[in-house]
Amino acid sequence: QVQLQESGPRLVKPSETLSLTCIVSGGSISNYYWSWIRQPPGKGLEWIGHIYYSGSTTYNPSLKSRVTISIDTSKTQFSLKLRSVTAADTAVYYCVQLPHYWGQGTLVTVSS
Amino acid sequence: QSVLTQPPSVSAAPGQKVTISCSGSSSNIGNDYVSWYQQFPGTAPKLLLYDNNKRPSGIPDRFSGSKSGTSATLGITGLQTGDEADYYCGTWDSSLSAVVFGGGTKLTVL
Numbered sequence: 332q333v334q335l336q337e338s339g340p341r342l343v344k345p346s347e348t349l350s351l352t353c354i355v356s357g358g359s360i361s362n363y364y365w366s367w368i369r370q371p372p373g374k375g376l377e378w379i380g381h382i383y384y385s386g387s388t389t390y391n392p393s394l395k396s397r398v399t400i401s402i403d404t405s406k407t408q409f410s411l412k413l414r415s416v417t418a419a420d421t422a423v424y425y426c427v428q429l430p431h432y433w434g435q436g437t438l439v440t441v442s443s
Numbered sequence: 444q445s446v447l448t449q450p451p452s453v454s455a456a457p458g459q460k461v462t463i464s465c466s467g468s469s470s471n472i473g474n475d476y477v478s479w480y481q482q483f484p485g486t487a488p489k490l491l492l493y494d495n496n497k498r499p500s501g502i503p504d505r506f507s508g509s510k511s512g513t514s515a516t517l518g519i520t521g522l523q524t525g526d527e528a529d530y531y532c533g534t535w536d537s538s539l540s541a542v543v544f545g546g547g548t549k550l551t552v553l
Binding site for chain 1: 445478480487488489490493531533539540541542543545547
């Protein structure tokens with residue numbers, strides 16, 4: 332059973348960079364796409380982007396200019412960087428192997 | 444606004460059946476498989492159905508899915524109070540080159 336666990340700062344200042352890492356355990360990181368999805372408080376799901384194990388990425392067009400997703404297969408982990416954050420980026424961030432496996436999510440608050 | 448359209452809320456009595464619709468277009472639902480997720484407050488979404496109508500291990504057959512053209516439907520029979528949750532549909536959109544979701548439907552079991 333694949334398990335995913337997000338980690339990273341829970342509080343980020345406006346204009347700074349949000350950084351999260353997801354550790355994958357219980358299964359191979361190879362041959363799959365690995366996604367980041369977020370959910371603002373009280374709102375729906377928004378796909379941020381994904382990375383293939385080879386390193387190929389696809390981003391949500393609405394966030395593309397601010398997002399970088401990277402992968403380290405040797406550490407079975409992948410990461411998210413979201414630059415120039417504002418309060419609108421406050422959300423629960425999930426790392427996901429769509430459609431089957433979701434991390435528990437981590438609430439990241441953007442505030443000074 | 445969400446690319447996929449779901450009703451904001453549905454309700455039904457215990458034991459009854461309910462359906463939740465998910466409407467899209469030829470570039471998303473009409474072109475790829477649909478997944479459905481169940482989310483309880485404060486928890487991560489959980490996969491209910493994938494590839495339109497396949498249930499992961501552990502999901503009871505009270506949950507079913509179908510797709511026709513550019514719309515998909517989640518059906519839940521024998522409603523239980525424990526089914527009260529938010530439900531989301533999702534798929535790939537080939538025009539946007541992005542995963543897209545519906546806005547979510549809150550199910551109330553009266």
